[in-house]
Amino acid sequence: MSETRTGRVIGVNGNMVAAGFDAQVMQNEVAFVVCGSDRLKAEVIRVRGKSCDLQVFEDTAGVRVGDRVEFAGKLLSVxxxxxxxxxxxxxxxxxxxxxxAGHGFFLKRGVYLPAIDREVVQEFTPLVKTGDRVRSGDRIGTVPEKIFSHAIMVPFGLEGQWQVVDVVTKGTYSRKHVLARVRDEQGETVEISMVQTWPVKIPIKAYxxxxxxxxxxxxxxxxxxxxxxxxxxxxxxxxxxxxxxxxxxxxxxxxxxxxxxxxxxxxxxxxxxxxxxxxxxxxxxxxxxxxxxxxxxxxxxxxxxxxxxxxxxxxxxxxxxxxxxxxxxxxxxxxxxxxxxxxxxxxxxxxxxxxxxxxxxxxxxxxxxxxxxxxxxxxxxxxxxxxxxxxxxxxxxxxxxxxxxxxxxxxxxxxxxxxxxxxxxxxxxxxxxxxxxxxxxKYKGFVPEAQVAKARFYLKRSADVNQMMKVVGEEGTPALDFVDYLKGEFLDAVYLQQNAFDKVDESSSSERQTYMFAVLEKILDKAYVFSSKDEARAFFQGLRQVFINWNSSEFMSEDFRRLEREIAAKIG
Amino acid sequence: MDKVYTEVIKIAGDVITVEAEGIGNRELAEVRSRFGVSLAQVIRMDGQKVSLQVLSGSRGISTDARVRFLGRPMMVSFSDDLLGRVFTGSGEPRDNGPRMTGEMVPIGGPSVNPVQRVVPKNMVHTGIPMIDVFNTLVESQKLPIFSVAGEPYNQLLARIAMQADVDVIILGGMGLKFDDYLFFRDTLEKAGALPRSVLFVHTASDPTVECLLVPDMALAAAEQFALKDKRVLVLLTDMTNFADSLKEIAITMEQIPSNRGYPGDLYSQLAARYEKAVDFKGAGSITILAVTTMPGDDVTHPVPDNTGYITEGQFYLKGGRIEPFGSLSRLKQQVNGNTREDHRAIMDRMIQLFADYRETLEKLSMGFQMSAWDKKLLKYGERFENELMDLSVNIPLEQALDLGWQILEDCFTPQEVGMKLALIEKYWPRK
Incomplete structure (x- = not known):
């Protein structure tokens, strides 16, 4: 299917264009609808007899019945x-x-640029030599990309065993330069450069x-x-x-x-x-x-x-x-x-x-x-x-x-x-x-499960008590239940909630989380005795105030230590 | 090119079908029938069968109507002469002035390349504390007012427009009551803003299809002004009418409805309009304020629901006040870090306390005993509602923040408020 196969537009409905064709088409192949000077990329999504439906990746304004359609013979790839x-x-x-750079403020339809600039030259370091046996996904060499050593791999689409015919020496090459050639048992030879293409709807499984x-x-x-x-x-x-x-x-x-x-x-x-x-x-x-x-x-x-x-x-x-x-x-x-x-x-x-x-x-x-x-x-x-x-x-x-x-x-x-x-x-x-x-x-975290279970218990308990309070009121809630409620609310306020606009609080390292959680566990475990509900509320409000400051202090800094001592003093 | 077709083979709703050749998708045509001339737009083609939506409706169109294709899409003319003028949805003068002349620009153009946008950073001051303090409006933001019919949303829209510092105001009215149209025109005139305004108005009695064109006309004109370095404010009221017109046409075209009769592409259709809000890299900006009426005060109705996913927040107007819950400005964080250091803290904490107040109100209504804390909250909530929420309040941001601290100080101890110590030390009012 290498010769250019064409068709004609026979209908337009929004971004779906129907096209008639004479030869053959492939499901999901890329096609271009030629509309004046624009070539609009499309994909075949249904075939019925001698007509097929294309979803057009662009605005279809101006497309006419009779416009030419060109089939590209490949799947949508990157x-x-x-x-x-x-x-x-x-x-x-x-x-x-x-x-x-080319078209200013607005996206112009029908303009497609290569994702990777092939002219750029990069230093290539080979990892294989002539005669090596390779399979798809094996590394034939590396090039630097930002902080990574980017592996140049045998194309993922090659099946079975291949043998390296030749490979270039270490040096700088353009991205389109052929770096190596591999051959299979049938004698088919494939050239490898820094860039390969792959159809997006098929998973890469070279592992x-x-x-x-x-x-x-x-x-x-x-x-x-x-x-x-x-x-x-x-x-x-x-x-x-x-x-x-x-x-x-x-x-x-x-x-x-x-x-x-x-x-x-x-x-x-x-x-x-x-x-x-x-x-x-x-x-x-x-x-x-x-x-x-x-x-x-x-x-x-x-x-x-x-x-x-x-x-x-x-x-x-x-x-x-x-x-x-x-x-x-x-x-x-x-x-x-x-x-x-x-x-x-x-x-x-x-x-x-x-x-x-x-x-x-x-x-x-x-x-x-x-x-x-x-x-x-x-x-x-x-x-x-x-x-x-x-x-x-x-x-x-x-x-x-x-x-x-x-x-x-x-x-x-x-x-x-x-x-x-x-x-x-x-x-x-x-x-x-x-x-x-x-x-x-369904996954396991790094905070010990027993501690997490405890947190979960208080969150659930707190929500239940809160629900109950809506019916019987604060005065009808037993003191112990009320403290459980406050514990859950406290945990929510100082741990579950995170200030996205505080430089320190916005991200909590795993060490810090584990460390904090141990302190929280102590607070949750403790049985408190308060003379009144107002006193209980005031206690947790005070504790929250310190904790929030603790959250925005640098881990293990002097401030952090000071606030930690303050919290310890409060819980006694 | 100007071939005339005289055989209409189907008329359904406002859509007519003719057999024609060489017609482009979305091309315009002129339909001449006994009752006058109307524009029509190609919306679907199937072989030789071309379906067009007739802008002024299909009433009175006969099967031998003369359909002449114009070979161009719908356009809006653009020049500075536009300022001070009023047009219909199809761009005809509504103010007895001359027809539009000048550079013709297609409407519904392509979207802006994301890399050509800049991060918005200019606050729009409105003098309304519920906006300035709690949900700051930002230049180039797209923001609807959600409300039920009967709320003063058009008044709020007009008030923000009058107080905002912009170069050009463009009003797109869809299904507007005639008095509402006059209200906008008079308000703009009284404030002396009419000479820098353009109005595209579709009233409730105008044909449905014209309603569909209003946002595109308004936004295409706005885009041209913005490209000429102008800061443009576009007011769209009411987008629910726009969505309902979409629904009407979709059902006429026998499209499969997705949710409560609305077409499956409602989200994309709304997004294509709202996303025109932009701050151009090196040119002007477009800010969109819209109105979305919620049938039955139901925010899960497809129109407000889809809108909420597209816009950068919403103002929820209820009982003549902007509700703090449900209202949101997604861009506020871009600007409220540079206003005053206590802005964010005041914003967050006052709303949290107001949420507690609402809970206390519930308890009160159920006849529960009020604790000392509850009593404080009640006092706080009442002051918050009267001194900050009331729409008649018109004070600058700084003053509103100071007032916030004052209310907190009158009701609570610093510890109960629970903000960062540094802020409390600096701003807590001392007697």
């Missing part, structure tokens, strides 16, 4: 190679900086096996790490009504999580929020590496007013890049905000295809699509014995804040941790607004 880190792409992997995620991923958000932890290579979802702080929470994770690389997929959300990341990250230092956060970040941004079909592909573009870095033995965190917009993109297209709708008009394949996306996360053992991981965290924006809706429910079935944000907590300015009682995690 470029993988050095030069991805620090970049901002749209859902089709167009570099946005490049588009801005030995997938392992169970067990190691906690330190996010430095106390409520997550302690109560509902995430594992390296695991999945988690963050559903919440608007205004509950989903995006703020994701931004915190993207800054502080202890991983090598962060991929941010801003999928159908506000452009302004992406801009904040864009402007902040190059200024912020990653304490682990001393370089800016941007150096470890890739942003895929297909915001809400950008074409809908490209929104659907953006999460796949993001996860493919994540898998690529996993193949190098790195730990990657993919944050998708929001998977509901991605699901809505599927719904829009399904509606135009006039498919029989499922619940809330979402297509019947919604669940399987969500499941197969989250399943691309995982901790894997690579062929050289090292491990790499992709951890996926997706936000969900349920209609009306109601978790019963299809996208939330489909996500809960496959996610390893559920961080449900509640409007009540957000309204009370209790941030992060993760509901400590509703949320759950």
């Amino acid at each position: 470029d993988l190679g050095p030069g991805l880190l620090g970049q901002v792409f749209d859902g089709l992997q167009n570099p946005l900086e490049g588009l801005a 030995d096996e997938k392992l169970k995620p067990v190691k906690p991923l330190v996010t430095k958000v106390r409520i997550i790490d302690t109560l509902v932890p995430v594992a390296v290579g695991g999945t988690f979802c963050t559903p919440g009504p608007f205004g509950a702080g989903k995006t703020v929470l994701q931004h915190k994770l993207s800054r502080h999580a202890e991983v090598d690389i962060v991929i941010i997929a801003a999928c159908g959300e506000r452009a302004g929020e992406v801009v904040e990341v864009l402007k902040e990250f190059p200024e912020l230092n990653d304490p682990r590496t001393g370089r800016t956060l941007m150096d470890r970040t890739v942003i895929i941004c297909n915001t809400s007013s950008m074409p809908v079909a490209a929104r659907e592909s953006s999460v796949y573009t993001a996860v493919t890049i994540a898998e690529y870095y996993r193949q190098m033995g790195l730990n990657v965190l993919l944050l998708a905000d929001s998977t509901s917009r991605w699901a809505q993109a599927m719904r829009e297209m399904s509606g135009r295809l006039e498919e029989i709708p499922g619940e809330e008009a979402f297509p019947a394949y919604l669940e399987s699509r969500i499941a197969s996306f989250y399943e691309r996360a995982g901790l894997v053992r690579l062929r050289d014995g090292s491990t790499g991981s992709v951890t996926i965290g997706g936000t969900v924006s349920p209609a009306g804040g109601n978790f019963e809706e299809p996208v939330t429910q489909a996500t809960l079935k496959v996610a390893g941790a559920f961080h449900g944000l509640s409007r009540a907590r957000a309204n009370a300015r209790r941030y992060p607004a993760i509901d400590p009682l509703e949320s759950w995690s």
Whole structure:
């Protein structure tokens, strides 16, 4: 299917174009709709007899019946190679900086730029020699990229055993230069350069096996790490009504999580929020590496007013890049905000295809699509014995804040941790607004389980007493119950809540969390005797005041020590 | 090019279908029938069958109506002559003035490249403490007012517009009552702001399809002013009417509805408009203030719900006051760190205490005994409502913050307020 195959537009409905063709087409192949001087990228999504339906990744204004359609003969793919880190792409992997340089303020349709500049020269260090036997995913050499040694790997699509025919010596080469050639038993030869392409909807599986995620991923958000932890290579979802702080929470994770690389997929959300990341990250230092956060970040941004079909592909573009870095033995965190917009993109297209709708008009394949996306996360053992991981965290924006809706429910079935944000907590300015009682995690954290169980007990107890108080009033509540209530509220105020705008409090290291929690345990364990409820309340208010100051003091600093002594004196 | 077709094969709702060749998607046409001429826009093509939505409605269109395609999409003309003028949704003069001349710009253009945006950093002062202190409005923000019908949302919109420091005001009125249109026009005139305003007004009695064009016309004009370094404020009222028009057309086109009859792309449609709010790197800005009426005060209704996910917060207008709960300005953090050091602390703590006050009110209504703490909260809540929440209050930010401290001091001890020591030492009023 190498010759150019063409067709003609026979219908237009929003971003769906129907095309008639003579030769053959392939499901999900890329096609271009030629509209005047613009060539609009599209994907074949349904074939019926001699016509096929294309979802166009651009605005279709001006497309006419009879316009030419060119079929490209390949699936929607992305470029993988050095030069991805620090970049901002749209859902089709167009570099946005490049588009801005060429076309100014607005996104011009039909303009596609290469994601990786092939002309750049880089120093290549070979790791194989002529005659070596290699398989897909094996490293043939490395090039430096930011703080990493970026592995150049045998293309993931090659099957079976291959032999290195020749390989260049250490030196600087352009990214399109052929670095090595490999040959299989049938005598087929493949050239390898720094860049390979991979179809986004197919997982990269050039590893030995997938392992169970067990190691906690330190996010430095106390409520997550302690109560509902995430594992390296695991999945988690963050559903919440608007205004509950989903995006703020994701931004915190993207800054502080202890991983090598962060991929941010801003999928159908506000452009302004992406801009904040864009402007902040190059200024912020990653304490682990001393370089800016941007150096470890890739942003895929297909915001809400950008074409809908490209929104659907953006999460796949993001996860493919994540898998690529996993193949190098790195730990990657993919944050998708929001998977509901991605699901809505599927719904829009399904509606135009006039498919029989499922619940809330979402297509019947919604669940399987969500499941197969989250399943691309995982901790894997690579062929050289090292491990790499992709951890996926997706936000969900349920209609009306109601978790019963299809996208939330489909996500809960496959996610390893559920961080449900509640409007009540957000309204009370209790941030992060993760509901400590509703949320759950299947992973183990680093704070000892017995301590966490105790915290959970008091949170539950406190909520129960609070509920009861609404019926019988404070005066009808036994003194002991009232103290339990105050303990839970105290724990919430000083530990679960975290001030995102306090330089120290915004991120809590695992050592600090463990340390703090031991102090909290003492406070929770103690049996207090108060003469009145007002006295009890005043006591905890006073304790909270000191604790909040403690939270914003540098760990193990003089201030920290002083406040710790003050707390100890208060609890006696 | 100007071929005329005279055979309408289908009329359903405001959508007509003709058989034609070589027509571009979203192209404009002129439909001439016995009752006059109307513009129409191509919305779907299937082979030779071209479906068009008729801007002034399909009433009176006969099967032999003359349809002439214009070979161009919907456009708005742009020049400084626009200022001070009033137009309909399809761009016809509503003020007996001359027709628009000048550079023609297509409406509903492409979205701004995210890397060409800047992080907004200018506060918009409104003199309303519930906005300035608790949910600061920021230049280039997109923010709707959520309320039920009958609340003074148009008054609030007009008041913010009058007090905000902007270069150009563009009003997009959708399904506006005629008196509301006159209210806006008169208010702008009285304040002397009309010469720097442009009005695109669709009233409740105008054809539905025109309503759909209002936001695009208003925003396309705004974009041109912004590119010329102007700070533009766009007022859109009421976006629920816009969404309802979308619903009407979608159902006419036999699209599968997703939620309460609204089309599945409601989110994308609303986002395409709201996302026009922008602060251009090296040029002007567009700030969008909209009104979204909530049928039955239900924030989970598809229109407010989808809007909330798109906009950068919302002002929740209830009982003639901006409710602190449910109201949110997502961009406030961009500016309230540079106003006064106590701004954020006052904002957070006063709202937390107000939440406690609401709980106490509940207890009170159930006849429970009030503890000493409850009594303090009651005193606090009442002062908060009267001195900060009331919409008639019109004071600058600094004064509002001072008033906040004063109220706290009158009701609580510093320990009960529980803020960082440094702030308490500096701002706690001394007698």
